[in-house]
Amino acid sequence: MSLLQHRPWLATGLLAAMFAAPSYGLPEPPKESPAEEAEGCLGCHEDPSIEVAFADGTRRTLQVDRNAFAQSVHFGKVACSECHPGFQEIPHPERRYASEDEFRAGMRQACQTCHFQDYSRYMDGVHHAVAKEGGAAPTCVDCHDAHAVTPPGKPRSRVSDTCSTCHSDVAETYASSVHGRLLAGPRPDDAPVCTDCHRSHDIQDPKSQAFLLRTPETCGGCHSDNQRMKPYGLSTKVMSTYLADFHGMTASLAAPHAEGSTRVTAVCVDCHGVHDITKVDEPGSKVMKENLLKTCQQCHPDAAGDFPAAWLSHFEPSLERAPLVYLTRQFYVIFIPFVIGGLVLQILLHFWRVVVNR
Numbered sequence: 001m002s003l004l005q006h007r008p009w010l011a012t013g014l015l016a017a018m019f020a021a022p023s024y025g026l027p028e029p030p031k032e033s034p035a036e037e038a039e040g041c042l043g044c045h046e047d048p049s050i051e052v053a054f055a056d057g058t059r060r061t062l063q064v065d066r067n068a069f070a071q072s073v074h075f076g077k078v079a080c081s082e083c084h085p086g087f088q089e090i091p092h093p094e095r096r097y098a099s100e101d102e103f104r105a106g107m108r109q110a111c112q113t114c115h116f117q118d119y120s121r122y123m124d125g126v127h128h129a130v131a132k133e134g135g136a137a138p139t140c141v142d143c144h145d146a147h148a149v150t151p152p153g154k155p156r157s158r159v160s161d162t163c164s165t166c167h168s169d170v171a172e173t174y175a176s177s178v179h180g181r182l183l184a185g186p187r188p189d190d191a192p193v194c195t196d197c198h199r200s201h202d203i204q205d206p207k208s209q210a211f212l213l214r215t216p217e218t219c220g221g222c223h224s225d226n227q228r229m230k231p232y233g234l235s236t237k238v239m240s241t242y243l244a245d246f247h248g249m250t251a252s253l254a255a256p257h258a259e260g261s262t263r264v265t266a267v268c269v270d271c272h273g274v275h276d277i278t279k280v281d282e283p284g285s286k287v288m289k290e291n292l293l294k295t296c297q298q299c300h301p302d303a304a305g306d307f308p309a310a311w312l313s314h315f316e317p318s319l320e321r322a323p324l325v326y327l328t329r330q331f332y333v334i335f336i337p338f339v340i341g342g343l344v345l346q347i348l349l350h351f352w353r354v355v356v357n358r
């Protein structure tokens with residue numbers, strides 16, 4: 001990230017300063033560095049007794065944690081006054097606030113000037129939709145903090161910790177799933193965290209078909225990746241076999257124009273579960289033989305007996321599995337080229353006769 005990318009006004013500001021200065025061409029002496037400025041502010045704001053009083057009678061401390069700020073990603077790069085424009089003036093201009101909510105709301109716009117892309121994504125997400133109606137959904141500062149901002153995805157388990165402060169039930173279920181256990185183990189980078197499936201800022205309504213029909217792509221991204229699946233001995237054909245099947249075929253046809261929340265077909269999570277995905281052969285697995293019929297019955301209520309056997313699962317047909325399907329396919333592999341080849345030959349012969357007999 002270049003300095004000017006984050007401070008686009010800096011270039012214009014410098015230019016303006018050069019022309020405004022009485023001695024042409026001589027820029028003004030450099031402002032204090034962000035770290036120097038912070039030192040000045042902390043001179044007062046490190047004091048635990050510094051407070052602000054609101055019209056509704058409540059108070060709030062104005063103490064800023066020096067250590068937390070010194071360890072943040074912004075320290076030395078972003079000046080206090082870049083997030084708090086107008087506060088370089090000492091004493092600060094008089095400002096009065098009705099309540100703590102009003103006081104904080106003003107400052108919470110600070111992030112968007114530099115992180116405009118994250119901000120505009122956030123505007124498209126479910127949290128913004130709830131927060132702007134006054135709901136308890138998070139804004140930037142709830143997930144990242146204001147002064148103690150540190151890399152949000154390091155270590156990787158930090159992501160689900162962030163989300164779990166509010167979605168503790170989901171996070172608990174997830175923690176005992178095959179993916180959650182992987183995250184807690186020695187290879188956390190292989191595991192999907194909340195934001196791999198939901199994204200971090202433009203989180204979509206998870207009940208919408210548009211979201212659900214895109215999930216096979218998310219799962220498939222890892223589950224078709226040889227490198228990632230090798231250590232676990234898992235098949236990388238689960239995506240291609242799903243897509244070749246009726247459910248997958250319908251999903252890929254319906255995905256581009258999906259709307260509403262009416263189920264049009266089964267996606268990976270309908271059979272495997274969502275936050276509670278297990279190994280396929282462990283007790284409680286929704287796809288193990290004993291439970292599979294029940295899983296199909298969610299949508300095929302009349303299914304009975306060996307209904308699941310009517311479907312090939314993730315297996316590609318072979319002589320051992322589904323020999324009839326395999327042999328039929330093999331037959332067509334030979335038969336179709338043979339028929340088409342014959343047709344072409346016949347046409348050529350006709351053509352030759354017409355030309356020669358003229």
Ligand code: HEC
Nearest residue numbers: 040041043044051052053062080081084087088090092095
């Ligand atoms: C001389 C002491 C002093 C210094 C230096 C100082 N402040 Fe303050 N600051 C205060 C006091 C006192 C208040 C409470 C004002 C009030 O009650 O309205 C305050 C309030 C604030 C607030 C709360 C918001 C608001 O509207 O009241 C912010 C943000 C702030 N200061 C930022 C800064 C920044 C950034 C710097 C450095 C550039 C800085 N301050 C330097 C004393 C100081």
Ligand code: HEC
Nearest residue numbers: 038041045061062064074078079080083104107108110146
């Ligand atoms: C990356 C942007 C950013 C930087 C840098 C930053 N602040 Fe803040 N600050 C905020 C935001 C956002 C809030 C509102 C927090 C909230 O709503 O809880 C805030 C809140 C405050 C408050 C009100 C009390 C509080 O902690 O909520 C004070 C005082 C303050 N900042 C002073 C400072 C000082 C002094 C510095 C530099 C040492 C500084 N800030 C650096 C974004 C920033």
Ligand code: HEC
Nearest residue numbers: 006073077078082083110111113114140144146149151152
């Ligand atoms: C004046 C510009 C500016 C403002 C305002 C600002 N940031 Fe930043 N932010 C930066 C810069 C520059 C970096 C990159 C630091 C680095 O790469 O070392 C950064 C880095 C970050 C990162 C870490 C990115 C990563 O890849 O690890 C997060 C998270 C972040 N900012 C959140 C916030 C939040 C939350 C706010 C509002 C409270 C905010 N920023 C306000 C300039 C800004």
Ligand code: HEC
Nearest residue numbers: 111112115118119122138139140143152153159162195200
């Ligand atoms: C619901 C919690 C949440 C909210 C709200 C949120 N973020 Fe994030 N943000 C995250 C998480 C988690 C990551 C890390 C994603 C990862 O590594 O998979 C992240 C990543 C980032 C990054 C670094 C990498 C990137 O994607 O660019 C920046 C900068 C950032 N957020 C800024 C913001 C700003 C600005 C806002 C407010 C408009 C905001 N975030 C709102 C959770 C949140």
Ligand code: HEC
Nearest residue numbers: 126130136137138142162163165166194195198200205206
């Ligand atoms: C400060 C609390 C808070 C944090 C932190 C938080 N959320 Fe939320 N989230 C909410 C609220 C409130 C709603 C809207 C009400 C609801 O549907 O539960 C919501 C809604 C959602 C929804 C839509 C739920 C639905 O049924 O429509 C998803 C998905 C979601 N959050 C994912 C996340 C992820 C992923 C993270 C972490 C990156 C996260 N949330 C962090 C409070 C939070």
Ligand code: HEC
Nearest residue numbers: 160163164167170171174192193194197206207215269274
């Ligand atoms: C492997 C992908 C995946 C991961 C990882 C994941 N989710 Fe989900 N999540 C989904 C899907 C798919 C749905 C929609 C399920 C449905 O209703 O059919 C969903 C639904 C939700 C919902 C709304 C419905 C509900 O169950 O309450 C919330 C909230 C949510 N997820 C939060 C989280 C949080 C927090 C994490 C991390 C601890 C997380 N998710 C991890 C895929 C995932």
Ligand code: HEC
Nearest residue numbers: 216219223234235238239242266267268271280287313314
């Ligand atoms: C109609 C139900 C159904 C759907 C849809 C489905 N699966 Fe499966 N899946 C199963 C069953 C049953 C098994 C266990 C038998 C087997 O291995 O084929 C299984 C096995 C697996 C396995 C274990 C493979 C191994 O090597 O042991 C993975 C991983 C998997 N599925 C991922 C996916 C992904 C990713 C998707 C979506 C692209 C998906 N599944 C869609 C029913 C389904």
Ligand code: HEC
Nearest residue numbers: 178182190191192218219222232268269272278279280281
């Ligand atoms: C970030 C990569 C990633 C994503 C995304 C992902 N998975 Fe996984 N998944 C894994 C890894 C790695 C394992 C192996 C874990 C282990 O065995 O400890 C696994 C294990 C599984 C298993 C257990 C297989 C067995 O029998 O051992 C199933 C079932 C599964 N995933 C289904 C899904 C579904 C469904 C989705 C999408 C909703 C999904 N996964 C998304 C990486 C991922």
Ligand code: HEC
Nearest residue numbers: 246247250263264265266270295296298299307308310311
């Ligand atoms: C989330 C709902 C859902 C689940 C769970 C589900 N299916 Fe389906 N299935 C559908 C829908 C909708 C169709 C019709 C559209 C299509 O072909 O995708 C269908 C079509 C089929 C067909 C094609 C013939 C027909 O009836 O149209 C078979 C066979 C089938 N499913 C078998 C299974 C089996 C076996 C399972 C359990 C392992 C299962 N399904 C689980 C929703 C589901």
